[in-house]
Amino acid sequence: MxxxxxxxxxxxxxxxxxxxxxxxxxxxxxxxxxKKRALELIIKHGGSRKNVEAELTHSL
Incomplete structure (x- = not known):
């Protein structure tokens, strides 16, 4: 099925x-x-995966 x-x-x-x-x-x-940094970013960007990953990508 x-x-x-x-x-x-x-x-x-x-x-x-x-x-x-x-x-x-x-x-x-x-x-x-x-973990602290990850949680800070999630809170800062309201959980938006796109914005969190964009900030992390630009900061590398």
Whole structure:
């Protein structure tokens, strides 16, 4: 039986959640930053993955 594409989860992948450890750890690993720095950026940018990663990319 094929998957029903009408029943997909409505995840917001454009946001980084500070309450989800695996998302914070991914940022820490990807950009080699501390947990404190990752959480500061998530709060500063309201969880916008695009803005967080843009700031980290420009600061390298």
């Amino acid at each position: 094929a998957d029903n594409r009408q029943k997909q989860a409505n995840r917001d992948r454009s946001k980084v959640s500070a309450s989800e450890d695996h998302e914070v750890e991914y940022l820490m690993f990807k950009f080699d930053i501390s």
